[in-house]
Amino acid sequence: MNKLHRGSWSIALVCVVLGFMISMQVKATQDKRDTVSYQRVEELSDRLLAAEQERDKLKEQLLQGANGEGTASETLRMQAELVPLTGEGVIVRLDDSTKAVKTGENPNLYVIHDDDLLRVINELRAAGAEAISINGQRLTATSEIRCAGPTLSVNNVRSSAPFEIHAIGDKKSLENSLKMRGGVAETLKVWGIQLDITTSDEVYVPPYKGSFKSTYAKATEERSEKGEEK
């Protein structure tokens, strides 16, 4: 036993190292457990990336296939708003009012709403606009224009003021449709909403980038709509 006591300092030293290593090991093992979920996240994000790449590739293939089918499909795609377009038209910029809100007045009146934009769009369409986009979102037959909190949702993509509407069509009639007496521009100006119309010979309208889904609608033969709701 005497010899053991003589060596007990060295044993103590070794025990310090041993304890150190044990607690490091315990920490490392716990750390490993924690990172399992992290690794899972990484794996999932990798998969997502791969899926996205595949989707892009397929989309490209689809576009190429559609391109290959000649002029008939080109017109179809133009009508389906899948082709970027350019031509003469107007660019309308709308921004919230700079007027100070009077006490007791509804501040909402000084902010652009979906119905303001809808009126502008409707006016432009009535004046023969062939393609319209809002903040880079192409308006399709199923596009919505809706307030989403303080932002505006078009094609389920949100954007906020200022709004820039690109419209291709006869630039004169488009401009006049908005500027006519008692028209949209005048009513909006009452509230101080800034509406700025520029005509251009080269207005660019981007294509629709979303997908087409038809869950409920099915193609059928043409028939009268009467007697449908029995």
Next chain:
Amino acid sequence: MILPILGLAVGLILGYYFPFLIPIAYAKLSSVALLACLDSVFGGLRAGVNGRFANKVFISGFFINALFAAFLVYIGDHLGIDLYYVALLVFGFRIFKNLAILRRHFLKRNKAESRAE
């Protein structure tokens, strides 16, 4: 006997508050090294109770065993031989053997003491 336990406690606390973490890639190596250290400590205790304790052998065995075990496992990993399990088996076996010897020694001593009474 107090000194080693105190040392162990100090080491545990030190390791707990040490800001560095062993990377997961090396957790395997460090676990083998740890096992080698445990083996050395039990070996040292056994040598002590047998009266054959040598400081130099103990200290050198402790560090070199640990380092060498980790190194061997590392090499084995690169060669495609899983020496990890071999080290696990050998060190584990030796630890249990030493424990058994220690237990017998203390049992024997207890017997001798009770007889002396």
